Amino acid sequence: MSYSIAEAARRSGLSIDTLRYYERIDLLEPPARDAAGRRAYSDEDLAWLTFLTRLRTTGMPIRRMREYAKLRRRGLASAGRRKAILVEQRGAVAERIAELQACLEVLDYKIDNYDRIEKGDAALTREASA
Amino acid sequence: MSYSIAEAARRSGLSIDTLRYYERIDLLEPPARDAAGRRAYSDEDLAWLTFLTRLRTTGMPIRRMREYAKLRRRGLASAGRRKAILVEQRGAVAERIAELQACLEVLDYKIDNYDRIEKGDAALTREASA
DNA sequence: AGTTGACCTGGAGCGCGCTCCAGGTCGTAC
DNA sequence: GTACGACCTGGAGCGCGCTCCAGGTCAACT
Numbered sequence: 001m002s003y004s005i006a007e008a009a010r011r012s013g014l015s016i017d018t019l020r021y022y023e024r025i026d027l028l029e030p031p032a033r034d035a036a037g038r039r040a041y042s043d044e045d046l047a048w049l050t051f052l053t054r055l056r057t058t059g060m061p062i063r064r065m066r067e068y069a070k071l072r073r074r075g076l077a078s079a080g081r082r083k084a085i086l087v088e089q090r091g092a093v094a095e096r097i098a099e100l101q102a103c104l105e106v107l108d109y110k111i112d113n114y115d116r117i118e119k120g121d122a123a124l125t126r127e128a129s130a
Numbered sequence: 131m132s133y134s135i136a137e138a139a140r141r142s143g144l145s146i147d148t149l150r151y152y153e154r155i156d157l158l159e160p161p162a163r164d165a166a167g168r169r170a171y172s173d174e175d176l177a178w179l180t181f182l183t184r185l186r187t188t189g190m191p192i193r194r195m196r197e198y199a200k201l202r203r204r205g206l207a208s209a210g211r212r213k214a215i216l217v218e219q220r221g222a223v224a225e226r227i228a229e230l231q232a233c234l235e236v237l238d239y240k241i242d243n244y245d246r247i248e249k250g251d252a253a254l255t256r257e258a259s260a
Numbered sequence: 261a262g263t264t265g266a267c268c269t270g271g272a273g274c275g276c277g278c279t280c281c282a283g284g285t286c287g288t289a290c
Numbered sequence: 291g292t293a294c295g296a297c298c299t300g301g302a303g304c305g306c307g308c309t310c311c312a313g314g315t316c317a318a319c320t
Contacts, residue, residue: 005267016267017309025307036316038267051236058233062307076247083244090237097230100223103188106181107220114213117206135297146297147279155277166286168297192277 001043002032008041012049019049027052027062027069058093132162132170142179149179157182157192157199188223 008031009016019039022028028048032040041049055065068085071078138161139146149169152158158178162170171179185195198215201208 015309018307020268021308036267038316051240054233054236056307057229058237079244079247083241083248086237086241086244090234090241093230093234093237097227097234099187100227100230103184104220104223104227106184107188107216107223111213111216111220114209114216117209118213145279148277150298151278166297168286186277 002034002040003042003046005039005041008039008046008049011046013053014049022049022052025062025066027065029073055089058089059096060089060092064089132164132172133176135169135171138169138171138176138179141176143183144179152179152182155192156196159203185219188219189226190219190222194219 003011005016005019008014009019012019014022019028023030028045031045032042034040052065055068064085068082071082071085133141135146135149138144139149142149144152149158153160158175161175162172164170182195185198186192194215198212201212201215
C-alpha cells in the first residue's frame with residue numbers, strides 16, 4: 001500500500017508540514033513519488049514514522065533521532081550503536097518518570113492543603129499563599 | 131535570611147539570568163533590595179522558586195505558572211482557582227507518566243531485538259533496519 | 261476550457277524559555 | 291585612588307520544533 005501525504009499525516013498524527021520537514025532534515029528517507037511527482041508513503045515509511053513519534057514522546061531531541069536515522073541507513077553494522085542510543089534513552093525515560101512521580105507527590109500535598117482550606121482550616125492560611 | 135542573586139541561583143538551581151527573567155515576566159514578586167539596590171531574596175522567595183521549578187518539571191508552560199502566580203497575589207480568595215490549576219496539572223502529569231511507560235515498553239522491545247541480533251539471530255535482520 | 265483542490269518547492273516566521281551582551285553603578289581590597 | 295568583581299538595566303539573540311506562506315504544477319470534474 002502507498003499513501004498520499006494527507007493520508008500519511010492522518011495515520012501518523014503528524015501534520016503535512018511536519019512530514020515534509022522531517023524529510024528535509026533527514027529524519028525520514030524521501031518517500032517514493034507517484035507519476036505526478038507527489039509523495040507516496042509506504043507502510044514501512046509509516047512504521048518508521050510511528051517509531052519516530054514514540055521517540056519524540058520520550059523527549060528525544062531531533063538531533064539524536066537524526067543520528068539514529070543516519071545509523072539505520074548504514075544497515076546492520078550500526079545495530080550496536082543504535083541499541084546504545086535506545087538504552088540511553090530508556091534510562092532517560094525511567095529518570096523522567098521518577099521525576100514526575102516526585103512532582104506528583106508535591107502536587108498531591110498542595111492539593112490536599114487546598115482541600116483543607118476549603119473546609120475552613122484557618123491554620124493553613126499561610127500555606128495557602130505559597 | 132536573605133540571599134544575593136548568586137546565592138539564590140545556586141540554591142534554586144536556576145541561572146542568575148533566569149531569576150531576573152522570571153521577575154520580569156511576573157513569575158516572581160520583585161524581591162527586596164539591599165542598600166546598594168541589589169536583589170535580596172528571602173526564604174519565602176526561595177520556597178516559591180522551588181515550587182516553580184517543580185511546576186516546570188511537570189511541564190507546565192510558563193503562561194500557566196504566571197496565571198497561578200497572579201492568583202496567588204490575590205490571596206486566599208483565589209485558592210479555589212489555584213487548586214483547580216494544580217488538579218488539572220496532576221492529571222496532565224499522570225497522563226504523561228502513562229505515556230512514558232508505554233514508550234518504555236516499546237524501547238524495551240526494540241532493545242530486546244537488538245540483543246537477539248547481537249547473538250546472531252539472522253531472522254531479525256529486517257527488524258534491525260526498523 | 262475553466263475551475264477546483266491536492267500537492268509541490270524554497271524560504272520566512274513563530275512561540276517558547278531562556279541566554280547573552282553592552283554599558284553602567286557600587287562596595288571592598290590593595 | 292584605583293582595580294576588581296558582583297551586581298544592575300534594557301534589549302538583542304538563540305536553539306528548538308515546527309508552521310505558514312507565495313507562487314507554481316498537475317489531474318479530475320463540470
